Amino acid sequence: MDYRGLFEDAIDTLRREKRYRVFADLERVAGKFPRAVFRDAADNAREITIWCSNDYLGMGQNDKVITAMQETAGKLGAGAGGTRNISGTNRPLVELERSLADLHKKEASLVFTSGFVSNEAAISTIARLIPNCLVLSDQLNHASMIAGVRQSGVEKKIFRHNDMAHLRELLEAAGKDRPKLIVFESVYSMDGDVAPIKEIADLAEEFNALTYIDEVHAVGMYGPRGAGICEREGLMDRIDIIEGTMAKAFGVMGGYITASQPIVDAVRSYASEFIFTTALPPALCAAARASIDHLKQSSAEREGQQRQAQRTKEILGAAGLPVMPTETHIVPIIVGEARGCKAASDMLLEKHNIYIQPINYPTVPKDTERLRITPTPLHNDEMIFELRDALLQVWDQLGLPKNIDTSQLTAQALNSGDLVLPTIGG
DSSP, rough: OOHHHHHHHHHHHHTTOOOOOOOOEEETTTTTEEEEEEEEEEEEEEEEEEOSSSOTTGGGHHHHHHHHEEEEEEEOOEEEEEEEIIOOOOOOHHHHHHHHHOOOOOOOEEEEEHHHHHHHHHHHHHHSSSSTTEEEEEEOOOOHHHHHHHHHEEEEEEEOOTTTHHHHHHHHOSSSSSEEEEEEEEETTTOOOOOOHHHHHHHHHHOEEEEEEOOOOTTTTTSSSOHHHHHHOOOOGOOOOEEEESTTTOSOOOOOEOOOHHHHHHHHHHHHHHTBBOOOOHHHHHHHHHHHHHHHHHHHHHHHHHHHHHHHHHHHHHOOOOOOOOOSEEEEEOOOOHHHHHHHHHHHHHHOOOEEEOOOTTOOTTTTOEEEEOOTTTTHHHHHHHHHHHHHHHHHTTOOOOOOOOOGHHHHHHHHOOOOOOOOOO
16 A cells, blocks of 8 residues: 555645645734734745734734733743643633633633634533434534534534524424534624524524534624624523634634533533643633733724724725625635635735635635635724735736625525535634
8 A cells, every 4th residue: 555645646636626725934923913924935034914814803912912921921831731630720721711701691611722622522522411412503514513513423404504494494303302402603704694693592492402602703803892793692691502712803722612500510521622631821821811801891902893894895895806795804705716716815925915815615615715804903994905906906917707796605505515514713
């Protein structure tokens, strides 16, 4: 068996399909975000502007956050020193979990090393502990949620994206007596659309189902204290398990769940992904808590982000670029095919010093390949106009289409069956 050749062939397949991922070598400079230093393959450095960061509010550059990390590392050292059960439960981590529970107005919270791990561990453990559980999962759920459902080993049903009639049909078929877990997201990160949370909660109540929501692209971003879409809509008390991340709008690292004490304790006690993983270091926990506590009190970052996201949509749309309409901070620019998407991304970086990672199949369905733009409050109007001019030049030079009916893309992709999970994430 030619093992080396086997893996080379697998990589060659990705290259032929223009799906081979190239990582940008970046140095984020504290205090200058969204500017960064990019190094090419020859180690030549130049300044670029990042337009696709998940550090949605620039909190990774916030002075309070950086100071909390530096001071805690100086006092408590670099690492946690072990798993949560074996010496790793450090004081900043305990305080972080209390702050997260308070953020979502739940009895308890549990911190994981990433949002992916929190979804995979929590969903699989919760579903597995419920006898004869049926999981009902939105068609566009994140890869980590899909992994959790699969790992649970329980029966699953997939409902069409945000389709409440289909969800009702599946719930009715299952009956009110069978235990059920509905898993879905609040903000879907590729299309920027929002789940009908109230309607899902109503159905869950009617059919006696538990609800699990992923708010990773919403925490910090929405609601009076940054607890997400559920807080904005006044629905936190109607969702049983809320999952989030500290790695996006909060600007640090780690994932978490919040729920009732018994649910959190069960996950803590049964989830292998939690039990056998080294705890987050004290400095990261302190930084995350500083960010969360700041955004509980300050809405300036959220307001600035929403203002600049709307400005970006308006300016790019007015220029005739194929901006997919969204009600959130996600701004997808549709290219429609993989080669053009990769070429546009490369040209933006090489000729215009603008970094936007191409989003291709299977992250999104074929023919919906896109550049996913995430404006922050630190992207000023001058940067938006620079982006517009650069995109127009790239579109003209590559002959990319502008007359794309972006409003129908998601429905067309779903109806065609050309939807391959998982999707992107953090």
